[in-house]
Amino acid sequence: MKYDLLFSFQVPRGDGEIKLAHENNNSNEITEKLLGILPVEDWLTIETVRLSFLSIFENNIEQCSSIDVSDRITALITWSQFVNRVVLRFINFFLQIHEFQDLHLDDRFILIKYNIFSVILIGKCFYYKPTNDCCCNDDNEAAEKHRRFFMLCGDSYGIRDAFVNNVQSLVQLTEQDPTLLSLLSIVLIFSQGLSMNENQPSLKDPLAVNRAQFYYTKVLWNYLVTKWGEIQACKHFTKLLTMIFRIQSASKTAREFFRLQYMTSDAVDQIEPIMHSVLHIS
Numbered sequence: 001m002k003y004d005l006l007f008s009f010q011v012p013r014g015d016g017e018i019k020l021a022h023e024n025n026n027s028n029e030i031t032e033k034l035l036g037i038l039p040v041e042d043w044l045t046i047e048t049v050r051l052s053f054l055s056i057f058e059n060n061i062e063q064c065s066s067i068d069v070s071d072r073i074t075a076l077i078t079w080s081q082f083v084n085r086v087v088l089r090f091i092n093f094f095l096q097i098h099e100f101q102d103l104h105l106d107d108r109f110i111l112i113k114y115n116i117f118s119v120i121l122i123g124k125c126f127y128y129k130p131t132n133d134c135c136c137n138d139d140n141e142a143a144e145k146h147r148r149f150f151m152l153c154g155d156s157y158g159i160r161d162a163f164v165n166n167v168q169s170l171v172q173l174t175e176q177d178p179t180l181l182s183l184l185s186i187v188l189i190f191s192q193g194l195s196m197n198e199n200q201p202s203l204k205d206p207l208a209v210n211r212a213q214f215y216y217t218k219v220l221w222n223y224l225v226t227k228w229g230e231i232q233a234c235k236h237f238t239k240l241l242t243m244i245f246r247i248q249s250a251s252k253t254a255r256e257f258f259r260l261q262y263m264t265s266d267a268v269d270q271i272e273p274i275m276h277s278v279l280h281i282s
Contacts, residue, residue: 042218042222046179046183046219046223049179049183049186050178050179050182052093052097053181053182053185054178056093057089057123057126057127057178061127064079064082064134064145064146064149066078066082067149069149069152071152072153073265073266073270075149076153076261076262076265076271077267077271079149080262080267080271083120083272083275083278084272086120086123087120087274087275088274089123090119090123090185090189091112091116093182094112094186094189099208099211099212099215099216100189100190100212102208103205103209103212104208106204107205107208107209110200110201110203111209112189112277113277113278113280114194114195114197115188115189115191115194115195116189117195117251117254117255117279118194118247118248119185119189121163121166121167121170121251122170122181122184122185122188124167125167125170125171125176125181126181128167128168128176135168137164146160147160153258153261155257159250159254159257162253162254163250163254166243166247166250169243170243170247173236173240180220180223180224183219183220183223184220184240187217187220188244188247190209190210190212190213190216191213192206192209194248195255196248196249197252197280199280221233221237224237255278255279255280258279259279259281262275262279262281263281
């Protein structure tokens with residue numbers, strides 16, 4: 001897997017004008033609190049991250065309805081295409097984070113290869129709809145198609161159930177707040193050992209990664225305090241940590257499951273190149 005498959009584009013590093021685009025009175029209220037409480041640097045970070053996330057994801061809605069479930073091979077191929085598009089959007093987002101761009105190229109590659117699969121769930125959380133969604137518990141068309149996909153893959157490990165439960169829990173916990181979801185995705189991508197893969201190579205500069213994760217964790221905490229107050233923020237932060245552990249475990253199981261699906265089928269040579277890296281297929 002070559003680096004240029006994951007990092008085939010660069011994002012300008014200019015410090016251009018930040019335009020505020022608050023959608024409602026609640027966001028305006030939070031902004032006023034941020035301006036009154038946070039250092040200017042933290043406030044600018046929150047606004048920049050939020051607007052970058054929305055610019056990439058808000059008008060590029062990805063739903064699993066694009067997956068063709070007519071047969072197992074076709075389902076696996078079209079699923080890889082769907083996930084590939086989501087992964088590319090997250091890579092685009094992370095390349096707009098200065099701390100990520102500043103990392104050694106090897107470290108950027110390692111973090112994407114080993115952590116991105118866990119981050120994908122955040123994208124689904126952002127796109128989740130209360131009706132006719134693949135992660136709803138009712139018998140709508142999208143959910144039935146989702147169930148058929150996992151049935152074709154021989155899911156006897158509860159992979160879909162874990163995914164749906166985690167999406168719904170994260171939706172409830174974050175209220176699909178793009179600021180919270182974007183900061184959480186950054187914290188996850190900087191998490192060393194998130195994949196729980198003993199074969200993950202060592203980073204060239206682990207201290208830089210630790211510094212970046214510490215900074216964005218601090219910004220996330222400050223945002224939660226500003227939004228909900230310190231007591232409620234503490235409760236939400238604890239729940240977020242628990243959620244991260246659940247995502248970590250479920251992602252490891254799902255990645256190994258899909259890796260086996262491709263390795264034991266004729267689809268392995270037909271999936272998107274990035275998926276070979278994401279699923280650790282050599």
